[in-house]
Amino acid sequence: MVPNKHDPSRLERICQAKGVKMTGQRRLIARVLSDSEDHPDVEQVYRRAFAIDSEISMATVYRTVRLFETAGVIERRDFGDGRARYEAARGDHHHHLIDLDNGKVIEFRNAELEGLIEAVALELGYRLEGIRLELYGMSAPRSAEEAHTRTKQLQARLAQAVRDRRPR
Amino acid sequence: MVPNKHDPSRLERICQAKGVKMTGQRRLIARVLSDSEDHPDVEQVYRRAFAIDSEISMATVYRTVRLFETAGVIERRDFGDGRARYEAARGDHHHHLIDLDNGKVIEFRNAELEGLIEAVALELGYRLEGIRLELYGMSAPRSAEEAHTRTKQLQARLAQAVRDRRPR
């Protein structure tokens, strides 16, 4: 029932346009990344691809993801947990806010902020080539009660973190 | 000539105040980090410590640096080159601008910027707990000529980077 000439995923089309040679597994990875709305690490990409077609290896995922990145088709992210995350490259620069409660990643953009950052770089005598901005925050509580609960949770979390370090 | 009761380094004093148990190698590492004005990685810390007293192992440096970090005495940095850097924790938050020409790290601070960032977080419904901001830039050329040279260098650099990926 699956059409032989499957319609290419968004990223596959972009690869095509950029002249990146496509193969079965590259198409698959392109599709997985096109369909992902989050920031999967390589293993997640591998698992999602494997679920569709088990004819793929980690090595190829690593190679392909690297290829796509240097081709500018996807972007690498590093949220400080020791493994690379990827997301489809969109035209805009956006930044990330990581929710310390649940690890969720919220994307945002702000022209004023960007302008100011560029100005700061210029002031230091530099032409800005890249920004890496991540915010870490707790979703603001609506009530004092909620705030209290949250504070206790945070304390517990921090104590735990101190105990077994090396966040996963 | 070295006094037996050596005067404690700044970080050693802070550890003391925080109740971190000190030993010979911890004192040594505290001194090395106190004296470092840059952002050494673990191997550099090890080398600098080893140069003073070879009675120290990498494992201990790793463990101590981890200990100091969780105690809030030093801060871990990650400039995206795959190894952790450390610097003594100062009271202020500051950010880093990495010079793409020579890898030098410039520190800066900007209240306006920080305020704006906090506002952005708030706007998203979050209380800001941490910021990670790194700028990557090329030192701005003073002349058109210099600009041209620089552009060519950049192109060569980029081409090279594309070729052998994995920045060191």
Place this chain on the structure above:
DNA sequence: CTGTAAATGCAAATCATTCGCAGTTGCAGG
């Protein structure tokens, strides 16, 4: 001075990622 918990050194183990190599495949040119 002594006992014990904590710290250290060493080497082996982990973890994410890359690489070597032999076998497979995509596809330009016939």
Place this chain on the structure above:
DNA sequence: CCTGCAACTGCGAATGATTTGCATTTACAG
């Protein structure tokens, strides 16, 4: 539709940073 070869893939072994197990040493309270 065939051919040939460069490019691609899978596998497992190699890397590089960091952590850990364990036997030994050390700090220091009693």
